[in-house]
Amino acid sequence: MNSLYQTTDTFWKKKYNSPNVESIVFRLQSKILKHEYNLPKKNSKLIDFGCGEGSSSNFFAEQGYNTIGLDISKISIQTAKKRYKKNNKNLKFEVCKFIPSDQKIYGFKNNVDVIFALQSLYYLGKKDFYELLEIFNRSLKKNGLIFATFKTPNQWDYFNNSKKTADPWLRHVKFKNSRININLNQFFVKNQDDMINRMRIFKPIHIGRYTMKLTNYESEGEHLTFFGKKR
Ligand SMILES: C[S@@+](CC[C@H](N)C(=O)[O-])C[C@H]1O[C@@H](n2cnc3c(N)ncnc32)[C@H](O)[C@@H]1O
Numbered sequence: 001m002n003s004l005y006q007t008t009d010t011f012w013k014k015k016y017n018s019p020n021v022e023s024i025v026f027r028l029q030s031k032i033l034k035h036e037y038n039l040p041k042k043n044s045k046l047i048d049f050g051c052g053e054g055s056s057s058n059f060f061a062e063q064g065y066n067t068i069g070l071d072i073s074k075i076s077i078q079t080a081k082k083r084y085k086k087n088n089k090n091l092k093f094e095v096c097k098f099i100p101s102d103q104k105i106y107g108f109k110n111n112v113d114v115i116f117a118l119q120s121l122y123y124l125g126k127k128d129f130y131e132l133l134e135i136f137n138r139s140l141k142k143n144g145l146i147f148a149t150f151k152t153p154n155q156w157d158y159f160n161n162s163k164k165t166a167d168p169w170l171r172h173v174k175f176k177n178s179r180i181n182i183n184l185n186q187f188f189v190k191n192q193d194d195m196i197n198r199m200r201i202f203k204p205i206h207i208g209r210y211t212m213k214l215t216n217y218e219s220e221g222e223h224l225t226f227f228g229k230k231r
Pocket residue numbers: 012013016018049050051052053070071072073076096097098099117118119120123124
């Protein structure tokens with residue numbers, strides 16, 4: 001694997017502790033997917049890309065989506081299976097490869113209603129990021145929907161502690177505080193226009209943002225949100 005990905009892969013494979021569904025997830029479901037698109041319908045399919053410990057995947061399965069949660073972290077997927085699999089037979093979890101082209105297809109073909117990627121799309125370099133979007137686009141059915149979130153430099157604790165890498169698209173973020181010890185490569189979007197431009201394979205529908213600030217030594221955990229559909 002590309003050495004630029006090795007650090008990120010090692011970082012995430014350790015584990016990600018996310019035992020509960022975030023409010024953005026159930027609001028997305030009730031205010032947009034249900035309210036505007038009447039989803040889920042019978043047999044609606046959803047991919048939760050970079051599902052971590054699977055709380056969002058489980059939430060979507062409980063709502064009635066046929067859901068698959070994918071993540072590179074075997075430990076996180078094991079935790080997800082242990083916590084949730086017995087709850088719902090419409091819920092599957094699979095360990096996936098870091099690089100999209102190493103992964104044949106993410107489970108479905110031309111039949112996915114929703115692709116959901118919460119804080120998981122910004123670890124790939126340019127070529128692989130666009131390749132992943134192509135795979136998503138092929139997986140989505142006509143008018144299929146995608147929701148993804150992105151970091152901006154407003155997350156100054158991450159951005160100010162980052163440096164250029166050999167790939168102009170990715171920055172190496174390295175810092176420690178009393179709570180976290182970050183060492184990975186990721187990209188930041190400059191602003192909404194930049195995010196829309198990177199996601200241009202999809203038609204933008206709603207652009208939003210969410211933040212959370214828990215301590216005075218951390219930045220607002222701002223993420224811009226992209227909600228769009230297959231063109
Ligand atoms: C910040 S966590 C978010 C986890 C989950 N979406 C949530 O919000 O609770 C990022 C997740 O993306 C996964 N990830 C990072 N790069 C990935 C890749 N190339 N393919 C699949 N998953 C990836 C990590 O293993 C990690 O679980």
